[in-house]
Amino acid sequence: MLGLFGRGRRTQEAVERTQRTWFSRIGGLFQRGLDEPVWEELEETLLAADVGVATTMRLLERLRERVRREGIRDPQGALTALQRELVALLQVDSRRGQLWGREGPWPRPAVVLVVGVNGTGKTTSIGKLAHAYRSQGMRVLLAAGDTFRAAAIDQLREWGQRVGADVVAHQQGADPAAVVYDALAAAESRGADLVIIDTAGRLHTKTNLMEELRKVHRVIQRRIPEAPHEVLLVLDATTGQNALQQARYFTEAVGVTGVLLAKLDGTAKGGIVFAIAHELGLPVLFIGTGEGADDLEVFDPQEFVTSLFAR
Missing domain, CATH: 3.40.50.300 (P-loop containing nucleotide triphosphate hydrolases)
Incomplete structure (x- = not known):
């Protein structure tokens, strides 16, 4: 039943203020390289966007590990890696209840x-x-x-x-x-x-x-x-x-x-x-x-x- 809703039509407009205020900066950060000051500024930006301390620390830990493991050195590669880690954070099982995220007919009512x-x-x-x-x-x-x-x-x-x-x-x-x-x-x-x-x-x-x-x-x-x-x-x-x-x-x-x-x-x-x-x-x-x-x-x-x- 979730799929019958609109998906994504207005998401970009809804996050415009968050995007413009904070996340638009991140691509520019990686243009400066991947040294320690860049990582520190990335941390500050994520905290300012209300990602939260525990989540920011976990995200940066995973991102640093991916960059090291995959030998990423270019700005676009780092940005893509960050986006993938952000998506991974959000992929929580949506089937905690009995309706949304599940196949088959709903109970009535x-x-x-x-x-x-x-x-x-x-x-x-x-x-x-x-x-x-x-x-x-x-x-x-x-x-x-x-x-x-x-x-x-x-x-x-x-x-x-x-x-x-x-x-x-x-x-x-x-x-x-x-x-x-x-x-x-x-x-x-x-x-x-x-x-x-x-x-x-x-x-x-x-x-x-x-x-x-x-x-x-x-x-x-x-x-x-x-x-x-x-x-x-x-x-x-x-x-x-x-x-x-x-x-x-x-x-x-x-x-x-x-x-x-x-x-x-x-x-x-x-x-x-x-x-x-x-x-x-x-x-x-x-x-x-x-x-x-x-x-x-x-x-x-x-x-x-x-x-x-x-x-």
Whole structure:
């Protein structure tokens, strides 16, 4: 099902700021040779692009070894080697869940639990996903599990109307688990193909939030034992390294299976993609490339790296 999305149409535009600010410098670095000052400046550039300390160190270790092993001395050879190592960092198994990256028909209804901190673009990302699958003819139902914010419920209803998806919601302050239970019952009775569940993201009340998410997870499993079939974490690319800690919290609580990186077009620090893949072992499945309903791309490691070095 991933392959039915657009792939690469807007990736280059989304990473333009990262490319222009940081990665465009790297080709020029290698023109100066492969001595120690060049390696040090490459390290500084990668860190500035938010690749992260651990990931940068691992990348440079592997790149130095490849350069030595293959006897690379020319600038283009070094640049090509770097690109290959960057792609390798991103090639994390995308089959952690039961839907994306797998062949064969989906269960019906397929259930996707979406988690993330408030302000990451979570509800908008849910709307984009719903639009993408509605465009493929699937019957989609949205569950308004973020009952803490009335605005989140209203926003999800607006997206439902916009893309033609059913929405199950209770009033503000209701039990999120009750919303999810009703949404799954409605999905089964209405013959929905896909249920996408929004959740709260009040990270400043981390303990309560994580317990709430675990409760939602248990309720889903009581209704559909093999669900949720995917747990999608929405991260805001503009937050850089803070996104890593958020990912650790949510993965510990509900077993994240993949990442949707929102707002990639709004940052010059798109290097966070490499840290997510390397340090957390989580596959980046989708990237947000703008504000429109169609501004969602399937993440492709080769396309992403190629775009970072496009001229």
